[in-house]
Amino acid sequence: MRKQKASDRRTRRAQRNGKELDVDDPNQQQQSSTGRSRGITKIFDDTKKKPTSPNFSKLLHPDSTQPKPTSSTRSRSSKRLALYSQINDYQTSQLTSLTSEFKYEESLILERLSSSKDLDPERPLREGEGCYDLLSSLRGELLGDHIYRLQKSDVSELFENGNGKFKPNDYSVITLQTFGLDDRLTSPVDLDSQKFEVVVSGVGPTYIDIVISDQLKFTEVFPEGSYLRIDRYFSKTSYERMCEAVKAFCDVEEEEENMRQYRDLVTGCGEGGEENNRVKEGSRFMSKPVENMNKEKAKLAYSTAQSKFPLNNSQLSAVALSLSRKLTTIIGPPGTGKTFTGCAVASGFNSLCSDTEKVLCCAYSNVGADNFARGLKNRGLRVLRIGRATAVGDDLVEDTLEFYLRKDRKWMEAMEEAKRATKNAKNSRDSNLKTLATSAVKTADAEKMKASARIMLDFDVVVSTCIGAADAAILTAMGKAENYKPDSPLTFPYLIIDEACQSLEAATLVPLTTTRCKSLVLLGDPMQLPPTVLSSSPSLETSLMERLTRSMPAPVMVTAKKDSEDSTNTYLKTVNLSNASKGKQGAKYISANAGGVLLKLQYRMHPSIAAYPSAQFYDGLLATPEALIAEREGGADVVDAVLKKIEGGVEVFGNVGIVKVESEDGVALEERSEGKDGIGEGTFKNSKEAETVAKIIATITNESKVAASDIGVITPYNGQKSLLKRIISEQTSSAGVEVNTVDGFQGREKRIIIFSAVRSNRGKKVGFLSDGRRMNVAITRAKEALIVVADTKTVGGGDRKWGEFFSWVKSNNGKSLDEI
Template structure:
């Protein structure tokens, strides 16, 4: 059954998710959902053509932006004399929007595809062992079934269990959970270096990494691959290459096409489309205002009293401050609401309160869909909803879902469905019999059994979904076959009473590509949308530097739509402190926050943060939110332990440290002024080198030892996080922490991207850059800086060559000056 996977899928035009420009370092924290439209991991499409040709976007079967397909061109609305000019203008705007999105997605795909193709081509035409040396692939891997996680089959890929770890550990060094890799069967067996995924006759599969050990890689294989002899023969050797998910591109392309080709009778969605297109092109204000007015009203058929009842019910379960109350009330009474949640303001918590309210507006066969950009975000959303006793179903691959939520997953319930389990067992039995038979009927029976198992799976999924009020998935995962089938949109099965998802909440909306945000919008045909995010934190991750893709849909909407009319007016019950905020010179010269409000007026701002000591939040509040982000006075006492930690750091490093409140800066410069940074060996995910700084890494390691020794009764290693912009430094720090005596386990080391949405009691930031030219790379990205400085609850310690970093970037220079000028004043 399985085989060289060629042109079997007719798809669409789109691009991936993004996060700041990666001109120097590996794309860290970029997560993909590698499930296809059947809800399972898909085989590799024929993306790998002859590598003597330039990489071709069409090899993936995504149409080019100039496609003449009638399916990808928005239909011209019928015109009359009275409205022909207006409608023609709108049609042109829709067409321009589609072309721009699809062209940009095409460029993004080509960029990512080109990296993979170039690496494989270089390996085939020259140094065949290069992929192993650089950690981009492995040869001579034997697959062994290790078990299952719900419906996922887990295979362990290893060379020889008897090999010591050091013979393998470097080769799989770049593989990490949720990575997509291509497995190619080595036709000549062990030692074969000629079999290559670009060969037309190659047998290859796209799989997802579920875990990595010192001598192995664990992967999840697709339902189809389960039945292939490749994974049932203990003498089959495989080659593994780092790859990327094509599914996200396909689903985003389909979403853009669907969004731009709506039927006119779909009033709600066409209004969303007209608003999005208007904001994209900078349409006349009257068109945006007119559409925005429509969005500010309740969905058709819903009386305001019903929204008030839902609001009151939500309040009984959630303790909300004034700005959160406003956000909930607006969301329950409008068709579109954007909620801006700066660090620590309870953005996801507010989203959960809104979901609670939506559940009280549901009619028969209606559900709420909650999405997030990443699996981590979706899990956080599901946890928050579950904590308020909502009936939540998490949809996604079992290996991508946090273990504590597995029993709330669709896969868990499917595993316990008797009809589906029986059909799956019959499919496995029939397939096994077909492998050992030359009888054509046996193969036909096996094919029929597999199809029946698929149908039973969708029947069971639709039935299971009826029992839950809220479904949670990633944005890309919202196009899962189970969600589509439950709505009666699948070809092989339609439930007797299809479900609908009139209410949609999207968290992490400012991290998501615009096209990715359109996926849940178009697959559900929702009527009321809530977007949660922060335009001042990390944007989508874009590799091709496309301006179209670098701006999220939420950011575009908040900048171009009019301010919503607030529906609550009472004061916050908690007093906020401005003592530390007063020490920072605000960037605006007029009314506090005037510029910020002007640039983000279309959103509701959550204004109280409950994460950081006020000294930690002061500078980000002034720099990125013009002083609008406040801190309750109660946080001073709750986070007072950070001061003692800074005293410990100061005593250890003496004159090299400045600290103000719970914020410290450790100065790291060479004695002769020479550069301390160095390029790491190998290449990162976009073909560029990465940086590391040994002296900084050693100081960070010393600080962690000192802090844990002095505060062992109040701090655990898991309370400390280390953030660095570069993967080279991340690797170096991990090695130092594990090799010191005694070794430190439990301290999390990650990149800025990996820490977005996270928090720790103590954060140490290693800036890395140190050179005579004061080059700081993407340290100058303000949104990246905002994330780095707002993860700490009790204490923030920045370790940096302040001459390089402060001299190379104005904002960092202002931050260092602020700490130094206020040292020891509090």
């Protein structure tokens, strides 16, 4: 029998009351729940609010500036049909794009492995994607997992110029070299090859550490002294969980109103931000408070967050807004304390939770999840980190679920019994022993589920990656496991997702469909780098947060009269941009009226560094505390001292320096380099720029008190990254200088940043340098000094934003603050 729709039930209730309800009239739909709606309005009627605290009456009940419901003349059936059709289109688009992306990644890896067997055996090593002739040695055990180190017999460096692409948490495959040392014929693609899928836990110049869960099987496949090869591989787990989340999200039989509204809003939002009735109606629903919220609870949550976290005005506004709505997007430009604000929101939510209610905090990456966990833990919240102990930071190992499981006596006893029974049955033909082993393993699994559920009850906040939100332990604690139902199942009414603009939309849906939350907060920055997509799948290139931010109307904002810190915008006044530099593809302009709350005070950059990105990407709203100027002033001395010793065109304004590396005869200085960059574009290098960067580093380390570890060198291209690593190591003794791509440096910062733009050609072709989001990340990593090394004719001539950046520095070259 078909389940009743909510609209059907409302119609029948209205008919019983002697009136016909027009379900196409949202005004009547709103009135159908009059008791609860009018009751809340009466409770929150507070006209005597103190001027320095948030007006929760206004926040919890948006005023008439919000979009009003619109009536429709279409029949109920045609409207529902249109809705289902749009949901189906959304599901098809997402699943098709996810499958395309997975198959594309799979084909790239299999093609590389196949070519290394038949055509080019050294290709994996040359591209940093694989390594041969490795020996394994046990390094130790961490909460049940065994860590093995792979090294060459002479402990030499694994990759030339340090161009290895292995990094922690990479999925990889190790294969037994059948013919021993120097075997280049055995490949993971061989059906009869002995191989083992592993996860990388750590990397160094001479080693790769891997995680082995089944040590017994590993030692059987790879006897001691065996030579191995390792190749970067792919995992199906993320793909499968994202697909399941999309299907669950698009379930038209959904009965819970919150989830229906999330679904209808998301599937109704267009990438261009066009408004339609469903987006307006969904936005109105999301602007309402969660169920059972009242003014007293809101004030309690707000005061709890405020007492634990020292917040500035825009952060306080974001917290107040998040605690009073069902959906909030918080836009956090570089250095504005986005994760810190998210932690404050979590603290406020936690004050509203019962014993069986928890806050779930997620991030797209393990690094982001770790940062979330640290921020919460540092403020006294009880945090449980979900994930392998080898995947989290060393300082968080004792906060993992696995750590606490090892303290559970019942599960440990059951696990030891399962190990003994399995060992006894392994080399025996006795069917009874095999039956006992199977039973013991099932018992151990059941005890682990019970222990996980018990452990989670003792914590305030659970932290995981977005994909990790579908972990079996979380599902078990919520009572979603088929073979075990806890006596007190957990719920997660509050969900906060950091790095939301770096996350694939389907990955964001994983925690949303797992928790079925009452309130959702997304934190990110649409003006920084989007999700990394290898295939040409347009529906994957825009994050869910960006789509929502561009489609939803501006939230009702109530702020304190005065910021908690004095700020400056003196340098900002020097930036004069043309309107043409805004709104181009890849650099969509965010106005002050975007559908999210903008954090406006940044604590990272000297104001001269922050001025241009504030004007270009954040409508000039990004300010700097005056107290930060003195702390960051030393960067100006570094820039002046360094650039005086560099030959060629040099321009300086504040703590920003431009070093021009241009061809004298018009011949291109860039060279194509072997391989591709992360988004599939061919990679480039520029030797003259790399040599200039090396000289700048040598000058800084020799003539200032700046340590090498305080210097970061970033570049858009992997080819230049490899070249820079080699030249810097040859020409300087600056061990500790970090070299990375722009994409690899997102979320990071250094005292001194040197940016190598690379491109130099007659045609003024700049490739993905024209992506404003990549530019924004590149020029906002520095705390004290930013030095840009570039062919300004090519880069500035090929992209208007870069051209205006160079013109801005040039027009203020040599000016002091007093001369502005």
